[in-house]
Amino acid sequence: MSDHHAEHPAWSERHPAWSEADTPSAPVAPAPGGTVTPADAADAARLVAFGLQPKLLPARDAEYAELLRRYREDPAFGRLADAVATGLGLVVLEVSARAGMAVAADEDSVFAVRMGDYARRTAADSADRFLHGLAHLAVAALAFPRPEDLADDGYIGRITVNGVDAFVRQTCRRLEERAEELGENTDPASDAPGLEAAWRVYARRSSTGATKDARRLAGSTTGIVGKAAAFLTDSGFLQRTGDDSGGTYRTTPRYQLQVRDMAGSSAMAELLELGVVPVSDGSATLLPPPEGDDLELAADAGLPFHA
């Protein structure tokens, strides 16, 4: 892969359809003097197009790998590709061999996922909307339990659907116990459902339910978490590794980037706006329970951690 010019014709032969349909001429290096040719623009757009296929691995596609190499080695080409991405409403998170052209959708981009498209009920039901959002947050929290895990590029997180549900449920139960100790009445006023504590919404929802065709009940919490995991798999953020415990998954580098650079900070900003300032000393707060604590767990859930 050292000589781009020498190798390129071989690709055009391998992918004649691409080179004919997408690029009017074979991609060549930018002309001396920094002039951008249409061919360069086409290549840059092609790289962004690869980035829009999040499940495509650079290691599996020689053309993708070559464009990535060119992005890193040719600053002008890199700027061009960034510009194409920005124009499409995309944010470039990282361009590397492991993550590929990792792009995220801008808020108003046509590529952004809207909650209403994700789950239809969420438009009308604010509780459902919260639960779907929380499911994504919880999946991320368990995929990257320590701040270091989120920071460490080599880290691969592993989650199970039942594990995530059990974890959130347990946290909710702990809040419930705390409220009971304080003698609080956590029942929300019936005319102000929005003031109900968030954990109650999760705790109220059934964990699972029987369906006619033995599939997961979509409205149950495991159903919601399962949907999140499946959706993230489609986004190229998770890889399904098994069917145990409602489905087991492992994270991809892209997910780490997305959570670290986009979602985490975005949610933090919103939280700060609400006047909640979570203080962290940079160490993990996810710890196992003290000895002798055996709250009931969902089947195959595992990990009863404490706050």
Add this chain to the structure above:
Amino acid sequence: MTLPAQALPLSSPAPGPAADEGLARRLRALACTAPLHDLDVRKANLAGEYGGYAMAEVALAAIDLVTLNMDFDTGADHEQIVARLLPRVAAQAPDRPAAEHERVARWVLENLINVGSVDRGFRAIYGTFGPDGVYVRRDYDFKLIEEVPGYGGAVYLRTTDEAVNVLVGALDTDVTSAQIAAEVKLEVLISRGRLADAQLAAEQARYRTVQYAETLRRTLDATRRNVRAVDWLQAVPDMIAEALDHVADRYRHENAILTNIRKARDEADAVLDSKTAENKRRAAELVDIVKDCIRRHTQLQSRLLDAGPLFRAEQDRQAFAAPAPRSGIDLYGQLVAPVLPLPVEQARRVTDAFFAAGTGLRTPVSVRVADLVEILLTPPVEREHLGVEMPEPDLIATPDDSRFSEEQLARAMELLDLPHDAPRRLSGLLAQARRADPDLPYLVALLAVHAASPAVGTAYRQGEERLLFAVDDGTELDDPEFGGADLIVGTALLDAAGMAAARSEAS
């Protein structure tokens, strides 16, 4: 010359209360039969010619009579028992005077009560090893027939529990039957509570194994997340060692149980009454439980062996890794934990923000009008919750190679449908069959021979009303094609209603 065997210490036969319990039980049971044998030994001492009488037989008959004649609050009348014993005693020595018959009957009965002894009972001595390994001799006192007070000071006879259990219950068995032996083995296991004990122990061990596995899994999960959260210096190595001991221990036990119970389960195979069926079911259940236990133990063991390497790998990764150049967000501590106590209205804004930025992107679908029509008209894909379609089986018609046709069978059956009061000779049947069809006699002969050993048991179980049978009375068959005995073939009527009643009683 000294014998080397004498120099060696004698190996004691597996002492301990557990091993001895069954032995002691059987010794006590054996003791209950001793008085009966004693009767036959001591009859020589009686003045007179009593050698012709089988005293043990009379004694067992006496015990049976007492058992059958005693009702719940009183017992059997002494004189009545003697009177009922007389026919049997008389049959044993028909040429002896009736007075002697009565004397024998009374002698047997009195000896069963053991009127000669002070407490009117018997004593046997047997030895066991105590829990401390010391051999202890024990007296076993028992009675076979005891006298109980009845109305108005009358004395009645009752058989004791020992007599009923040993002499009525336990001896009533076909001692050569392997199947019964297997059932007894199983029954003994169950009646002594051993099967239930074994099951309980196995279940508890399984529960313990599941607990270990769960603890281990939690620990490993926690280790994967944060190696510092788990005490790998003391608590976890201790737990692993303990769990490995548990696995080794149970593995030995359960393989032993499995070997024994499986034998019992497979040998007690004919289910004739519900009790056997129940025992068999319990044995099968225990086999399943124990198998599951062994599977879980093996699983736990392999996980336990993996735990150490996992810890070291995680420690390498987490503790010795170079600190990351940037610090990440503590997703749980800084987002999940603060969000959950918020009112849902506010919490939703945070989760919405996370969702919008954290779900990735979707390329919008754009459809051409030409495609749209096709898309809209495509029928939805059937959900495949029924699995893959079964392939059409490729059936090959097998050639009909039966020796006799259905029609011939019907004719033969018709021929053999004899009235129950008019059995016929096989020769006559064969001749009649030959007139109808030259092949038919073969079928009739086959059926007749088969009827020589009629499946009475099957007919009994199925509640059939008629049964074809054939008997050989020694007459030779005179037939051009067949030789052998000229069987008498007939139909027996079975008491179907009575059999059904008997069956329901047995169950």
